[in-house]
Amino acid sequence: MTGARMTGEGRAATAPTGVITDEAIKRLRARIGVPEPHPVPPHYRRPGEDAFRHVAEAYGDDNPLYTDPVYAASTRWGGLIASPVLVGGDTLIGEDEVTEVPAAQRDLMRGDPLRGVHAFYAASVREWWAPLRPDHRVWRRNALVGVLDKPSEFAGRAVHEWTAQVFRDDEGTLLAGQYRLMIRTERRKARERKKYDDVALVPYTDEQIAEIEAQYASERPRGGEPRWWEDVAEGDELGPMVKGPLTVTDMVCWHVGMGMGLYGIKPLRLGARNRARIPRFYHRDELNVPDVMQRVHWDPAFAQRAGNPTTFDYGRMRETWLIHLCTDWMGDDAWLARLECEFRRFNYVGDTQWLRGTVTRRYLADGDRPAVDVELRAENQRGELTTPGRATILLPSREHGPVRLPDPPGSSSDLAGVLEAIVARFDR
Structure with missing residues (x-):
């Protein structure tokens, strides 16, 4: 893709770069819902036991539900299921269900209407509808689903650009959705703010390292002990969980x-x-x-x-850490239905993130699914909030029975219908 647009005579006309215009936003909005192939193929075409284990270990998760077939066979799932992290993850899984842009829409999809406008990955939303089992091929659809014209505190004008990837397995089971927020700002104005000039990277004392090691030693997944919905109260705490110091x-x-x-x-x-x-x-x-x-x-x-004091993590890493906090707390009989988070500050090499959560609501989702909502947060050793988040967890209930998995958006039966329902959400 080149970022040029074609005139009626077929000549390439250079679009203005680095500037957000009404025309560019209109052109971007015209792309909403148009399926297009993903830029790179999946890391795992047919994820099996090894892939399940490698992904869990990549973010520090030792839950045997994702890694030990013998243990997993004794759970309510009857065998290994993938960590929620694996079902999505940008390029982890998913062969394109739509392998090329429809011919009638190729001119529309050519180039970036906001070429030259700064983009940063600001937030993520994920939801899960069914477990992924080993040795299945996974298919995906990708589309722009929301374009929101927003005033920006430090850049004058910003565009919130939401893209969606939705996934199914080779038996047609709808698995999950992943939605990314890229905030687009004009570079000249964005550069006026120097948010990270005062970051101080201070060595740890032996006592601080010992405290972190003691926290690691105390952590473990809840596993096979059910966390009953009736036993949870608003105000209950999740964590703490530690991740770091990052190396x-x-x-x-x-x-x-x-x-x-x-x-x-x-x-x-x-x-x-x-x-x-x-x-x-x-x-x-x-x-x-x-x-x-x-x-x-x-x-x-x-x-x-690039303007940072040192190397730093990927925002997606901290998203997986918040997922880990939830799954360790909820136990194997529960289901993580939804998680969203924002990436507000960098996490530098040497930083330590302390993850915590609070139950803010206990209720019946959709009238009959025992659920809790949780506020999540990751703070570094300087006490700065780097990654706030929210999650919805479905719990087993003594009165209402085992967890019943959530319905896909719009109660759809295929990926095209799911994307259509998601576009409708963002259009509200």
Whole structure:
């Protein structure tokens, strides 16, 4: 994709770059609901037991429900199920159900109407409707579902761009939806704010490290002991759970399970082909060697060139940590139905995140599903809130019985119907 638009005579006319215009927003909104293939293939085409284990380990989860077939066979699920993290995750799973843009809409989908406008990953919403079992192929649909014109505190005008990916298995079971918020702001105005100039990276004392190690030693999944809905009260606490101090090793282990992400990063000859495909994602280092901008996550010099004091995590990592907090608390008989979170501050290498939650509501969802809503938060060792979130968890009940899984949006039976229902949500 080039970012140019075609005139009626077929000539390429360069669109204004770096500026949010009414015309650009109108063109972007015209794309809502149009299915298109994902830019890169899935990391796992047919995820099995090994994939389930690698993904859980990538974010530090030792729940045997996701990793031990013998244990999982004794649970209400009767065998391994994937961690909620795996069912989505940008590029983890999902072969394209729609492999090319429909011919009548190719001109509409060509280029980026907001070319040159700064984009940052601001928030995520995920929901889960059914478990993924081992050794199934997974299919996905992808579409823009919401374009919201918003005033911005520091950039004058911003666009909230929501995209959706929805997933099913090869038997037609609808599994999950994942919705990403990219906030688009004009670069010149966005640069006026220097939010991270005063971040101080302070070494830990031996006592602080000992406190973190003691917290790790105290953590474990609830497992087979049911957390009954009747035993939960508003104000109950989840956690604490600790993640950190973040190291480059943590980042490496993350990639082992999660793959290399949205830009299709690969090594050597495969990397050269990727450079030819997306050359502007590659920048030269001090030896004049082109490398991916993703290097900001493991190379302090690259991170500093991008305006940060040092390397930092992926926002998606902290989302998976909040998922881990919920699944450790709720036990194997429960179901994580929905989780949303915002990425408000960077999590730098050396930072420690303390995760906590509070039950804010106990109720019957849809009239008959025992549920709780939970406020979630991740705070670093400086006491800064980096990742607020919210979750809905379905719990087993002595009165109402085992968890009954949620219905997909619109009670749809296929991915096209699910996407249509999601678009309707954002259009309210």
